[in-house]
Amino acid sequence: MIFVGHGMLSLDDFSELIYKQKEIALDKTALNNVEVNFKFLKKFSSNKLIYGINTGFGPMAQYKVSEENMLQLQYNLIRSHASGSGKLIPAFLAKALMIARLNSLMLAHSGVHTEVVELLKELINKNINPCIYEHGGVGASGDLVQLAHLGLMLIGEGEVLFEGEVHPAIEIFNRFGIKPLSIHIREGLALLNGTSAMTGIGMINIILAKKLLSWSVLFSAMVNEIVEAYDDHYSLELNRVKLHKGQNEIGAMMRDILIDSKMIRDRSEHLYDPANQDQEFFEDKVQEYYSLRCVTQVLGPIYDTIEQAENVLVNELNSVNDNPVIDHENQNIYHGGNFHGDYVSLEMDKLKIAITKLSMLSERQLNYLLNNKLNQKLPPFVNLGILGLNFGMQGMQFTATSTVAENQSLSFPMYVHSIPNNNDNQDIVSMGCNAALMTKRVIDNSFEVLAIQLMTILQSIDYLECRDRLSSVSRALYDEAREIFPKFIExxxxxxxLRSVKEFLVGSAQIVAATQ
Structure with missing residues (x-):
């Protein structure tokens, strides 16, 4: 059980809720504050002009709404903005969105009735998720369109994803005896005005990005084993003179993985041997290619980028991100733009670029293994069959190359792709949800590339018959992965x-623990 409203919700909490199906409970003190905040708004808004309560929205705020139409105004907002298109986002991303919205509302600055948070809690715990479409939000007045589809479900309209199928919301509500939300004052605006779609998806992106990075470190270490590289490029002594946290963390991970490898070489035992000094040409490479030798320098900035994204996204997750802010402690209402998604958008773009670079490193290491002219120790395409008749991993390289190319094209930043809209009321926008969804696509693509890399690593190990010389961490992965993807010749x-290996990489938690 994870309590929402009791302190900061962390990335680990979020992961437990999404991937381990932990249930949510509402902190009683926080729930009481939500009720106090609602009662303050109800009293304070009487006989006052308050945006979004007795006015229109956005550029229509100049128009006053009569008292008898105030509740209908909220329903109209939800229904009119439930206008998404494109693909449905997966159920676990919709659940992430709901958790993010609930956490923000539980901060008691949104003026909502407790009925809203109680209903969200129940739906999250029962894995009843709204049907939400990819296209629609510009991330300025929050994720208006995506969150409108959440609101539509809460009022018992629209559709839900439940047990892998789409159902009318009211059908599932009736099955479980769930009462749809009734509007009390401003629940429509409080649900729509927020960054919860981009934040929820962004939190998932960070969880998966951490897993990708852990795999990339391990695969990089295994490729170094396969080519019998020297150990100084990931040594403490070399990396500590570069004062970046990420680089030193990656170096430490590689040293932990390779500590008992019998394939990695000590430079002093080979190139420093006086017997080699009279040679004019060295068959052994004095230094490896950059994709093997510069792993700490390439993956280090990616580590730092993920860490920065986590800090920003966790702050956003635990922030009040709608408008206006209802402050019962100071007995006032403050109008502004906390729904603007620039913080999330910028971090998602940075993360997207970083993960694209990770996939590029994987592709280069893959190419090194597949190109016998480079590695000079493996057959072309790690072909374990008859050269010319069989093809080994040749076909799979095309998939990896094209997928990395797509990542590179997707890496254009959404953060600077603002297009004014809403009668120029929203004249500079974040495109934060687009940024988060595109980052998710880059991450999914990268798991495919790393899956192909792992398949090639396994074939390389079998060709060299070096399993017993691998480090214990590498050998454990080899054994586990071969259960999924057996050695092939024909x-x-x-x-x-490829699909099975990708699912293994996405679903496994073992490597994250092994390299932290």
Missing amino acids: DLPKYKD
């Missing part, structure tokens, strides 16, 4: 194997 379709 040519067979690989698309199902």
Whole structure:
């Protein structure tokens, strides 16, 4: 059980709720504050002009709404903005959105009735998720369109995702005896005005990005084992003179993985041997290619980028991000733009670029293993069959290359792609939800690239017959992954194997613990 409203909700809490199906409970003190905040708004808004309560929205705020139409105004807002298009986001992303919105509302600055947070809690715990579409939000007055579809579900309209299928919301509500939300004052605006779609998706992106980075470190270490690289490029002594946290963390991870490897070489035992000094040409490379030798320098900034994104997104998750802010402690209402998503948008763009670079490193290491002219120790395409007749991993390289190319094209930042709209009321916008969704696509793509890299690493280990010389961490992964993807010699379709290995990488928690 994880209590919402009791202190900061962390990335680990978020992961537990999404991936381990932990249930939510509402902190009683926080719930009481929500009720106090609602009662303050009800009293304070009497006989006053308050945006979004007795006025229109956005550029229509100049128009006053009569008292008898105030509640209808909130329903109109939800229904009119439930205008998304494109693909449905997966259920677990919709759940992430709901958790983010609930956490913000529980901060008791949104003027909502406790019925809203109680209903959100119940739906989250029952895994009843709104049907939310990818296209629609510009991330300025919050994720208006995506959150409107959340609001539509809460009032018993629209559709839900439940047990893998789409159902009318009211049908599932009736099945479980759930009462749809009734509007009390400003629940429509409080649900729509917020960054909860981009934040929820962004939190998932960070969880998955951490897993990708852990795999990339391990695969980089294993490729260094396969080519019998020297150990100084990931040594403490070399990396500590570069004062970046990420680089030193990656170096430490590699040292932990390779500590008992029998394949990594000590430079002093080879190139420093006086017997080698009279040679004019060294068959062994004095230094490896950058994709092997500069792992700490390439993955280090990615580590730092993920850490920065986590700090920003966790702050956003635990922030009041709607408008206006209802402050019962100071007995006032403050109008502004806390719904603006620039913080999230910028971090998602940075994360997207960082993960694209991670996929590029994976592709270069993959190419090194597949190109016998570079590695000079493996057959072309790590072909374990008959050269010319069989093809090994040749076909799979095309998939990896094209997928990385797509990542590179997707890396254009949404943060600077503002387009004014809403009668120029929203004249500079964040495109934060677009940024988060595109980052999610880059992350999904990168798992595919790393899956192909792992398949190639396994084939390389079998060709060299070096399993017993690997580090214990590498050997454990080899054994586990070979249960999913057996050694192959003859040519067979690989698309199902690719899917299985990708699912293993996404679902496994072992490597994260092993490299932290």
